Each structure stands twice: as C-alpha cells, then as structure tokens.
Amino acid sequence: MLELKNVSAGYGTFQALFDVSLEVRAGEAVAVIGPNGAGKTSLLRVISKVIDLNGGEIAMEGVSLNDVPAHKIIEMGIAHVPEHRRLFPRLTVEENLKMGGFIASARSHFDERLAYVYELFPRMKERRHQLAGTMSGGEQQMCAIGRGLMSGPKLLLLDEPSAGLAPVIVQQVFDLVRRIREEGYTVLIVEQNIQQVLKVVDRAYLLEVGQIKMSGSSRELLENDDVRRAYIGL
Amino acid sequence: MDFPLTDPFFWETVIQGLLFGGVLALLSLGLNIIFGVIDVVWICYAELIMLGMYTIYFLYSDYGVPLPLAMLAGILVVALLGAALHYFIIRPILHTEPINQLLVTGGVLFFLQGFATLAFSVEFRNLGVSFGSIEAGDMYIPTTRLLAFIVSLVAVVGLWLFLKRTYLGTAIRAISQDRDVMPLMGVSPGKIYLVTSALGGGLAGLGACLLVLLYDIHPAIGLTFGPITFMVCVMGGLGNMIGGFIAAFIFAEFIALGGFYAEIEWGYVIAFAFFIVMMFIRPQGILGSKS
Amino acid sequence: MNIPMIIKAVGFLAVLSIPALGFSDYVLHIAISALLWGFIYTGWSVMGRFGLVSLGHGAFMGIGAYMVTMLWNHAGITPWIGIPVAVVVSMAVGFMIGFPCFRFRITGHYFALVTLALSEVVRLLIVALRDYTGGSLGVTPDSVISADTPNSFIAMQFSDKVTWFYIVVAVWVVGLLVWRAVDRSMIRYAMEAVSQEEDAAASLGVHVTRTKLIVTMISAGMTAVGGAIYGQYQLYINPETTSGIAISLQIVFAAIAGGMFVQLGPTVGAVITLLLTEGLRQTVGHDVHGLDVMIYGAMLVLFIIYMPRGVLGRVIEVFENRTGGTSGPTTQPRPQPGE
Known part of the structure; x- marks a missing residue:
C-alpha cells in the first residue's frame, strides 16, 4: 500500500x-x-x-x-495522527473531529463517521461539547485518533x-x-x-x-x- | 443643568451612542478576525473602508448603479483588496518580526491615502441618501443610524454562525490555535489566510456601506476611524471578537456622552484616555485571560 | 586618527560650511528641515532600536510645539524656559505611559497601539482646547520680529535662515551624541539583553523596567525639543503636522527607512524622505496632490519588505561584507524565525 x-x-x-x-x-x-x-x-x-x-x-x-x-x-x-496529539485546544471534541473530516470527499460522510467514532470511543460522545484542551492525556489521544479516522483513511x-x-x-x-x-x-x-x-x-x-x-x-x-x-x- | 435622567436629549445621546457602538463593533470585527487568525494588525484597515466608500459613492452617484448593488460591489472590492494586501504585502514578511507586518501596512495607509487624494481629490463627497428619522416620544433617531446598528448586529451574528457552524469557519478558528498541524487536516494555511483576509476585507467593505450613509467621504477619513477601531480591538483583547463588541459600546457611549456634556473632541479624548488607563488595569483586554 | 574619524570630521565640516556656499534660502530651508527631522528621528530611534516601537511620538512632538507656543502666547514665557518645561512634561508623559507598559510587559502590537492612542489623545486635546490652541486651524507664536528688528533672542524668533541653520546643527549634533551615549553606556548592554530575552535578562538582575523607562524618557524629551524648535522655526503649528497618527507614522518610517541601528541612519532617513517629497513636489507640482504621499507609501512598503535595516544599515552591511570589517553597527536585530 x-x-x-x-x-x-x-x-x-x-x-x-x-x-x-x-x-x-x-x-x-x-x-x-x-x-x-x-x-x-x-x-x-x-x-x-x-x-x-x-x-x-x-x-x-x-x-x-x-x-x-x-x-x-x-x-x-493517509491520515497522520501527529506527535503530542496536537488537538485544537479551544475547539470542542466534536469540532476537532470536524476538522479531521475537512476535506471535500469526507464531508458527505460526516454523520456516519462521527457515529462510528463515538461508537468506537463512547467517552468522546460524552465529552463532545468539551474543549479538547481540558481533557486528560488519554482522552486527548482518543480524540486525536478519532480525528484521524474522520477522513476515512486507508492508512x-x-x-x-x-x-x-x-x-x-x-x-x-x-x-x-x-x-x-x-x-x-x-x-x-x-x-x-x-x-x-x-x-x-x-x-x-x-x-x-x-x-x-x-x-x-x-x-x-x-x-x-x-x-x-x-x-x-x- | 436639568437632572439628566429626565432630559430627553440625554437619552437621545445615550441611544445615539448605542447606535454608534453598533457601527464601531462592526468596524472592529474585520480587524479582529485578521489579528486573531493571522496575528497581523492592518494599520491601513480604515483606508480600505475609505476605498469601499468611494467605490459605492461613484457607482451610485456617477454611474447610476442602484445603491444595494453598489454596496455589494463595494464589499467585493474591499474583500479583493484585503486578499491582495495579504498576498502581495503581508505574506512575504509573515516570518519576520511581527512589528514589521504592522509597519508595512502603515506604508499601505499612506499609499492608499495618497492614491485617494490623487484620484478623487480632497473634496468632501456625500452620498446624499437620507431615510429621515424616527420619532419616539421627544427623541429623534435618524433611520440610517438605526439601520447601521441593525446591520452591525446581523453581521456579528452572521459571522459568529459562520465561524461556529461551517467547515471553513471552524478551520479559521483552528488555524489560530495550531497553524502547523493544519496541512495534516488537508488544509493549506496559505489559503485559509487568504480567505480570512478576504473576509476581513469584506467586513471592512460592509463597514464602508454603513459609513457611506452616515458621513462625508474624503481621503483622510481613515485617520478619523482608524485609531478608534484599533482602540476598540485592543481594549476588547486583540482577536477577541466578543470583547471587541463590548468595548465598541463602551467607547461609543464615552464619545457620545462626552459630546453631550462638552464638545465631541472631549468625548474622544476621554475615550482614548480611558483606553490607556484600561490597558494598565487589564492589559489582556476586558475579557482576556492571563495566559 | 582612523579613517572613519576623518570621514566624520570632513563630513561635519562640510555640513557646517553649507551656509557659506551661497545656496538659496530654499536649499538652506531643506538643509534645516533635514537636520531637524533627522534629530527627531534620531530621538525616536533611541528607543525604537531596542524593539520599543512607539507610534506615539507625535504626542511628544505636539507637547513640545504647543507647550512652548502656549507659554509664550498666553504667559509671555520665553521659549528658553518653555523648552525645558516642555521637555520635563514630555518626559513625565513618557514615564506615565512607559511605566505601566513595561511593568505589565505590554510589547509589540499592544505597545504600538497604546502609544498610538497617546498620540491621538494629544492631537484631540489640542483640537478640543481650541480656545487656547486655535484648534485644527493651528496657531502662530506671537511675533515680535519685524523688518526693523529681524531677530529676537528672547522670543527665539529669527528671520535669518543661517542662524536657524546653526541652531539646528547644534541640536542635531547633541542628538547624535545622546544617541551614542545611550549606545555606549551600560544601558546598551542591558537593553540588548532585554530585547533578546526578557526573562533571561530579568533573571540576570537587569532592571528591565528602569532601563526601558530611561530610554523612553530620553526619547520623549528629545522629540519634545524637536517639536519646539519646529514651531519656532516654522512660526506656525497645527495639530495634524505636530501630533496624531500621521506624524507618528512618519517618524517611525523615516527612522526605519534610514536605518535605526546606525547613528546616522535616522538622519539619512530624513534626507531621503525630504528629497523624495520635495523632489516629487518639484517634478509633479501642486496639481497632482497625493502622488508624493502615494510614492512615499509605496517606498515604505518596499523598504520594510526588502531593506528592514534601512538604507544606511544596508550600505554598511554590504560594505562590511566586502571588506570583512568588524566595526560598525553593534546592535544586531533580533534573529528572524524561519519557517
């Protein structure tokens, strides 16, 4: 690949x-x-x-x-989940996920992928309106990986x-x-x-x-x- | 002097201040979004507004273009100017000392002012459009000012929704928090900066639509509105749009009431002095946090 | 005596002999203006070169010009006393604005905009106090000179350009000496540390606020002197030409265009901008208002993009690269962050 x-x-x-x-x-x-x-x-x-x-x-x-x-x-x-997670600290969890699905080809799949990420990480659904910068390190990592999945990557x-x-x-x-x-x-x-x-x-x-x-x-x-x-x- | 609370002129002044605050709030929006996202202060912001005013004026007065269309054209022209300003002048020095970016737009200020003097002469021009006034009790409120106020509020809400709801708006907020990670989201920072500059320019153009109804147009009008707009933005916390919004109304009331009790210059003197004092009490802006 | 010293001495003698060369009053006027503005720009660069980019020097110039004229017109106090008063007031204002700024670390854009507000406050105050100041129409110092008594020492009014020339040369030289004294003193080392790493300097025990304040007050005082002399020489002042955003920006730009990191840089900036505006005025004439301002603005943009160290700074840089010399500008601008 x-x-x-x-x-x-x-x-x-x-x-x-x-x-x-x-x-x-x-x-x-x-x-x-x-x-x-x-x-x-x-x-x-x-x-x-x-x-x-x-x-x-x-x-x-x-x-x-x-x-x-x-x-x-x-x-x-290819989705890249960078070192130190690099979430947008003053955007909410859901807005961070939205940025992960920014590209044109991903926008029509936003709802289904969001549901998928929330299913994969129920914790993210609970925190969807929380500012990303206020979460714990482990939660931030979940959010960062979730953000990576939002573009529907192969790799x-x-x-x-x-x-x-x-x-x-x-x-x-x-x-x-x-x-x-x-x-x-x-x-x-x-x-x-x-x-x-x-x-x-x-x-x-x-x-x-x-x-x-x-x-x-x-x-x-x-x-x-x-x-x-x-x-x-x- | 009468007890002010029973004086209809006093209340008229307060309302005028409120309406002027709406205009100032709109003027501060574009500057704030540019600063918040690109970290640059456009010293020539008010000169962009001036060019928008001239565009509207000439299209309407000399070419007979219907006013709404002329205004739309004014917004587009200033939006393009904003994008051009970023692309040709700010972008090449985006990585040098921040103060250079501020100063370079100061050069643009002189350029645009000189250009307007050369092209349109120092003559004061007036659109000559009036919608009369609304009478409420003993008070008279000019309709144009009320209209300007409403447009400002709509623009503020519209911008907020844009930044909150759309992909582009979210990206504009995101890039101010972490520029370098943006390419990994499939976003080109250069493009977002360009779009933001056009947006800031467009807001300046919208400001021009309102000012052209309220004031005479002349090449130095930017020097009247420039400083006050910067003060509003700084007092609200540069880049903080809600802070700027509140600061706009504080300033406007200072100016209006200063003009009520003395001459209008005193209103400005007090507003600016208040600004300087505020900078020392809350250097991070009225709503800013220390970090 | 080394070669730069000889060049300086010859240059200085050349400047001194300008009136003896039989130029017209116009040329002399240009020379006086260049040196006077050179002095004001030098005053600005005393603080500007340390990263304290003030957009408020119109305030100090306005204080200098109006204080002296108001004292003379309304109280009959000679400018010889008026100027020291204006300097003290100007320094006090510099202190009042500088102290909280440096204390709360208001820097960069914020410092520029706070000082910009200051210069607008002064301009608007002058306009608002129109009963005394003449408002935006400007004011003339009450004249005591006439065809019979062409010069008055007490009123500091001289109809003779040569006298003005030597006064302005003296002021300009003092300005350069102040610039060098600041450069050479302890302050320089402290400030260099300050402009590079604020916290590191603070931990080294350098009194950051105090050094910044001293430089600001010196700069404010010099600019007030410049404003006062400007009023006495022109015998007319108005709020737009002595204070406010336009004049503040003019001061900053000329200093940068010439090169604020070199002793003669601001003077070179004054000469360049004057020659530019006068040259444009001569060639394009009065009919095309605005063209000079337009070209001026365009040049500033080009300067800041392509020559951020100014004309003289760039010349010296090129010269040194060629000769491999080590003397010359000692204060380097901050390292520029790469992408």
Missing part, C-alpha cells in the same frame, strides 16, 4: 533520514522503532510531506507522492501515541491501537515503547540515526539479542 524507496529528508541543512526504504502492505500493522532522535517522527513527517523530500520515492497504492503537497496527502487516503500514521502518558494510560492507548487494527485499518506506528508496540503489530523496522538497521516480524525483533539488550533492557 505504502512504499518508500531510498528516501532522504531533513530540515534545512540538517539531514534526518538517509536512504530509508520500507513497505506497508494493505491490512498490516507496521511499527518503526528506535531510540529518541533516530528520525522516527521525521519519517512520518516526510510521508505527510510536512518536511521536504530530498531524495528517493514515496508511493501510495502505486501513485507517487513526490509532487503531492502536504495538504493533499490526506486526500490520498493511519500514528506518531508516538503513548508518549507523555501515565503507565496505566499507555496500556489503554495500546488497546486503542489494537482496536483500530481489528477495525481493518492499515497502520504505520512509530514508538519508543518497543516492548508494548511489538505486541500489537505484525512487522517492524528498527531505525537508528536516520537509517533502517533491521527489519522483520515482531517476533523476530522481540527475540533479537541486540534489540533486547539495547531497547528492552533484558
């Missing part, structure tokens, strides 16, 4: 990604794991074209994204959904991710919480200093001695 070939990208003169190639097949959940500063967020940002692509190819369902501007990416069926990009949340909430967030999977969405997730994320995805890539160091099924990575020693602390 999504294919990256030899992608290089960065911010100004700083290069964050070197020659990254990866693939996400339809129906899969794939994780990109790695330490802080490895370029995981940059990877999602270049797919969304929020940062410039300096070299390589990105394609969604065989269509090149190289010349697609950032605000058209969502129309290609969901999740950037560190567990970051900055209390341990109990982290567990809930991974349950959320699992539910999204079960709903049939294709997911590309970036995480630092490696042990947890590897339990919910099929495959994973290990990113270090902007380069893919290893890839394989979750089981392979979980059992790899280097990964265990460096990231899981066993």
Whole structure:
C-alpha cells in the first residue's frame, strides 16, 4: 500500500533520514522503532510531506507522492495522527473531529463517521461539547485518533501515541491501537515503547540515526539479542 | 443643568451612542478576525473602508448603479483588496518580526491615502441618501443610524454562525490555535489566510456601506476611524471578537456622552484616555485571560 | 586618527560650511528641515532600536510645539524656559505611559497601539482646547520680529535662515551624541539583553523596567525639543503636522527607512524622505496632490519588505561584507524565525 524507496529528508541543512526504504502492505500493522532522535517522527513527517523530500520515492497504492503537497496527502487516503496529539485546544471534541473530516470527499460522510467514532470511543460522545484542551492525556489521544479516522483513511500514521502518558494510560492507548487494527485499518506506528508496540503489530523496522538497521516480524525483533539488550533492557 | 435622567436629549445621546457602538463593533470585527487568525494588525484597515466608500459613492452617484448593488460591489472590492494586501504585502514578511507586518501596512495607509487624494481629490463627497428619522416620544433617531446598528448586529451574528457552524469557519478558528498541524487536516494555511483576509476585507467593505450613509467621504477619513477601531480591538483583547463588541459600546457611549456634556473632541479624548488607563488595569483586554 | 574619524570630521565640516556656499534660502530651508527631522528621528530611534516601537511620538512632538507656543502666547514665557518645561512634561508623559507598559510587559502590537492612542489623545486635546490652541486651524507664536528688528533672542524668533541653520546643527549634533551615549553606556548592554530575552535578562538582575523607562524618557524629551524648535522655526503649528497618527507614522518610517541601528541612519532617513517629497513636489507640482504621499507609501512598503535595516544599515552591511570589517553597527536585530 505504502512504499518508500531510498528516501532522504531533513530540515534545512540538517539531514534526518538517509536512504530509508520500507513497505506497508494493505491490512498490516507496521511499527518503526528506535531510540529518541533516530528520525522516527521525521519519517512520518516526510510521508505527510510536512518536511521536504530530498531524495528517493514515496508511493501510495502505486501513485507517487513526490509532487503531492502536504495538504493533499490526506486526500490520498493517509491520515497522520501527529506527535503530542496536537488537538485544537479551544475547539470542542466534536469540532476537532470536524476538522479531521475537512476535506471535500469526507464531508458527505460526516454523520456516519462521527457515529462510528463515538461508537468506537463512547467517552468522546460524552465529552463532545468539551474543549479538547481540558481533557486528560488519554482522552486527548482518543480524540486525536478519532480525528484521524474522520477522513476515512486507508492508512493511519500514528506518531508516538503513548508518549507523555501515565503507565496505566499507555496500556489503554495500546488497546486503542489494537482496536483500530481489528477495525481493518492499515497502520504505520512509530514508538519508543518497543516492548508494548511489538505486541500489537505484525512487522517492524528498527531505525537508528536516520537509517533502517533491521527489519522483520515482531517476533523476530522481540527475540533479537541486540534489540533486547539495547531497547528492552533484558 | 436639568437632572439628566429626565432630559430627553440625554437619552437621545445615550441611544445615539448605542447606535454608534453598533457601527464601531462592526468596524472592529474585520480587524479582529485578521489579528486573531493571522496575528497581523492592518494599520491601513480604515483606508480600505475609505476605498469601499468611494467605490459605492461613484457607482451610485456617477454611474447610476442602484445603491444595494453598489454596496455589494463595494464589499467585493474591499474583500479583493484585503486578499491582495495579504498576498502581495503581508505574506512575504509573515516570518519576520511581527512589528514589521504592522509597519508595512502603515506604508499601505499612506499609499492608499495618497492614491485617494490623487484620484478623487480632497473634496468632501456625500452620498446624499437620507431615510429621515424616527420619532419616539421627544427623541429623534435618524433611520440610517438605526439601520447601521441593525446591520452591525446581523453581521456579528452572521459571522459568529459562520465561524461556529461551517467547515471553513471552524478551520479559521483552528488555524489560530495550531497553524502547523493544519496541512495534516488537508488544509493549506496559505489559503485559509487568504480567505480570512478576504473576509476581513469584506467586513471592512460592509463597514464602508454603513459609513457611506452616515458621513462625508474624503481621503483622510481613515485617520478619523482608524485609531478608534484599533482602540476598540485592543481594549476588547486583540482577536477577541466578543470583547471587541463590548468595548465598541463602551467607547461609543464615552464619545457620545462626552459630546453631550462638552464638545465631541472631549468625548474622544476621554475615550482614548480611558483606553490607556484600561490597558494598565487589564492589559489582556476586558475579557482576556492571563495566559 | 582612523579613517572613519576623518570621514566624520570632513563630513561635519562640510555640513557646517553649507551656509557659506551661497545656496538659496530654499536649499538652506531643506538643509534645516533635514537636520531637524533627522534629530527627531534620531530621538525616536533611541528607543525604537531596542524593539520599543512607539507610534506615539507625535504626542511628544505636539507637547513640545504647543507647550512652548502656549507659554509664550498666553504667559509671555520665553521659549528658553518653555523648552525645558516642555521637555520635563514630555518626559513625565513618557514615564506615565512607559511605566505601566513595561511593568505589565505590554510589547509589540499592544505597545504600538497604546502609544498610538497617546498620540491621538494629544492631537484631540489640542483640537478640543481650541480656545487656547486655535484648534485644527493651528496657531502662530506671537511675533515680535519685524523688518526693523529681524531677530529676537528672547522670543527665539529669527528671520535669518543661517542662524536657524546653526541652531539646528547644534541640536542635531547633541542628538547624535545622546544617541551614542545611550549606545555606549551600560544601558546598551542591558537593553540588548532585554530585547533578546526578557526573562533571561530579568533573571540576570537587569532592571528591565528602569532601563526601558530611561530610554523612553530620553526619547520623549528629545522629540519634545524637536517639536519646539519646529514651531519656532516654522512660526506656525497645527495639530495634524505636530501630533496624531500621521506624524507618528512618519517618524517611525523615516527612522526605519534610514536605518535605526546606525547613528546616522535616522538622519539619512530624513534626507531621503525630504528629497523624495520635495523632489516629487518639484517634478509633479501642486496639481497632482497625493502622488508624493502615494510614492512615499509605496517606498515604505518596499523598504520594510526588502531593506528592514534601512538604507544606511544596508550600505554598511554590504560594505562590511566586502571588506570583512568588524566595526560598525553593534546592535544586531533580533534573529528572524524561519519557517
């Protein structure tokens, strides 16, 4: 579904990604794991074209994204749930969801998708008129994922959904991710919480200093001695 | 002096102030939405209104265009001017120091004022449309002022509904809270800024429709309405439309009552002095919060 | 003696010798105006360069011009006393507006608009007090000079342009010295810290409010002197040409156009804007009212977009890049945030 070939990208003169190639097949959940500063967020940002692509190819369902501007990416069926959730704090939950379904093709489906998101996250229905900035971190994450679903995407990009949340909430967030999977969405997730994320995805890539160091099924990575020693602390 | 509460002229003044407040509220709307969304103060805002007034005047007086159509054209012209102002002048320096954006529109102020002087001369022009007055008890209320007041209220409510109910309106509110995440929603910030500028311009154009009925048009009229509009917006908390709305009525009453007890300039002096004092008591605006 | 010093000395002598070169009164008038406005713009840039962008200097100029003329016309007090009084009043007003502003950290747009309100208050006060001030028609200082007594020291009225020229040169030089003194003093270091990182400076123990206030009061005082001299030289003042939003914006723009980060920048700004308006007046004449203002406005827009450090600032920048020199403007503008 999504294919990256030899992608290089960065911010100004700083290069964050070197020659990254990866693939996400339809129906899969794939994780990109790695330490802080490895370029995981940059990877999602270049797919969304929020940062410039300096070299390589990105394609969604065989269509090149190289010349697609950032605000058209969502129309290609890719929804990006950004790092730190980035909800609009002074809009209500429902208004945030409405922004998720801003694009023209999503507007006619607003009611049905809203009902779907509320069914998926009943808590959001309770809080529909509350300002997003006043909710707890876990609730905000639900809202952010819900906002991502409002455009009816084929592929969901999740950037560190567990970051900055209390341990109990982290567990809930991974349950959320699992539910999204079960709903049939294709997911590309970036995480630092490696042990947890590897339990919910099929495959994973290990990113270090902007380069893919290893890839394989979750089981392979979980059992790899280097990964265990460096990231899981066993 | 009579006890003011029994003096019909006093009440007439209070009502005039209220009606003027409606006009000021409308004038502050466009400036506020521009500031709230793009974080720029258009110092030349009142000059855009002036050009709208001239557009309406010439279309109506010289070309015989029916007044409502002329007004519609005035709104469109100023909306286009607002968009052009943003696209050609603000956008290139959007990422430099904020004060540059304020100053650059000051340059536009001189440009537009010079242009109006050159093109239309310093002559005072009057549309010459009057709808008479309404008599209520011992008071006379000019119909145009009442009309202006009603239009202002309708515009305020209309804008509120637009911002609250529509996708575009929600996006305009959203972008002022987090610009950088907008592309992920499929929204191009540049386009929203352009639309907001056109909207701000359109509101200035609507202001022009009302002012053209109430006042003479001349190239320096912007200097009369500009400062007071800025004060209203700042006192309401820049970008805070409800605050601006309330501030407009406070200002208008100061000016009206100042004019009642002394001369109209005293009303303005007191209103501006009150503004300065208020800035020190509530620098964040009458409704602003500290954060 | 290094080369910049020699250039300065030669330049200064050249300025001093202008009256001796036999120019017409018109040229002398332009020179006087350029130096007088140069002084006022320098006064503005004393605070403007530290990020305190005031749109209220019309207030101080109006106070200077009207205070002195009112004292003379209504109380017979000589401008020699009137000017110090006006300076004190102006500084007091600067303090009154500056203290709460700096205390409550009213900066940027808000500071600009609060000071704008101040300049409108002064303009409207002048209009409202029309029984004394002549209102918007303006006022003339009561004249004591005639064909027989062309000059009066007491009234500070001189019919001779050369006298005015030297008075204005002296004031202008003092202005430049004040500018440099502010630049060189402790205040400079403190203010640089202030304009860059308010909280960091505060934690370093710099008394932010006090330093800002001092600069504001100096600036206000200088502008009042400029306004007073303007009134005495023109022998006519009105609220529009000495106060209010238009004059305030003119002051800001000329200072920026010339370059507020360089000592002679505001003076260069005065020369440029004067030559521009006079040149346009000469070439397009009186028939095409407004064209000069229009071109002036367009140039300001271009300046701010393409040359935010001003003409002189840009010239020095280019010159230094070429020679790799290190002297020159010491205060850098704030780093501009990238996208």
